[in-house]
Amino acid sequence: MTPVDLALVVVASFLAGLAGSYLGIGGGIFLVPFLTLGIRVDLPVAVATSLVGVIATSSGAASVYVRDRLANLRVGMFLEIATTLGAIAGATLAVFVEPRVLFLVFAAVLLYSAAYMARTRETARERAYRPVRDSRLAARLDLASIYYDHEDQGVYRYRVARPGAGLAAGSVAGGLSGLLGVGGGFVLVPAMNAVMGVPMKPAVATSNLMLGVTAAASAFIYYSRGLVNPTLASMVIVGVFSGTYLGTRLLLKAKPRRIRFAFSIALAAIGVLMGLRGLDVAVVP
Secondary structure (H helix, E strand, C coil), X not given: CCHHHHHHHHHHHHHHHHHHHHHCCCCHHHHHHHHXXXXXXXXXXXXXXXXXXXHHHHHHHHHHHHHCCCCCHHHHHHHHHHHHHHHHHHHXXXXXXXXXXXXHXXXXXXXXXXXXXXXXXXXXXHHHCCCCCCCHHHHHHCCCEEEEEXXXXXXXXXXXXXXXXXXXXXXXXXXXXXXXXXXXXXXXXXXXXXXXXXXXXXXXXXXXXXXXXXXXXXXXXXXXXXCCCHHHHHHHHHHHHHHHHHHHHHHHHCCHHHHHHHHHHHHHHHHHHHHHHHCCCCCXX
């Protein structure tokens, strides 16, 4: 790998860390396509490297979100049970799955994430006043919380619904994280926001908190198989930490709906490219 390639990895990792910490999706959803399509890294190595980047993203972002009491620790610890078990299962199965299938699965989840982000425009105030069904399990676990939203300078209390459905979504997110190296936030954030009733910013913050543990569970399996490239991983960590620093501050102060649509376009474009790669279409490099 040339010095130019390594420099490009740092830049791509910076953007992945920025997007991952801002949207709660870990950054791997951007990093894996770049490594496989941009500099032609083998998919298993790209997945392993991406998981290292997800751990770095989570470590940098979670400290900020926990400090500012934006992350819901109880929800995170509750869902982490399912995501960790799913991640171990996904990483174990990854070596037995045909790479073409992985490309097609990756394309599908990218397009799903793009569609979700494009249509989600709810403000903090609208989310706070949306009726949420009471859940006995959520009440017993005391999953409800409160947070301050910089977008409109308001303090909002929210309740959490359907924790069982959240566990199911968490197992899927963990499995895809271990299988594809993408962190699983593209499932966790929509599940927490649309299914469990967690406002968007706390959902993003909680997802960032969880992704590091989820990624670490599967990254160990890839490391034991010799798929982690130390040079590549170190460049990813440098770029991701820098991007995470900026992404966390953007989430706290900006209006997410203004740039969510732009990210959805990027996700859709990458999803199409990955799908074409999985179908062996010659126009994809």
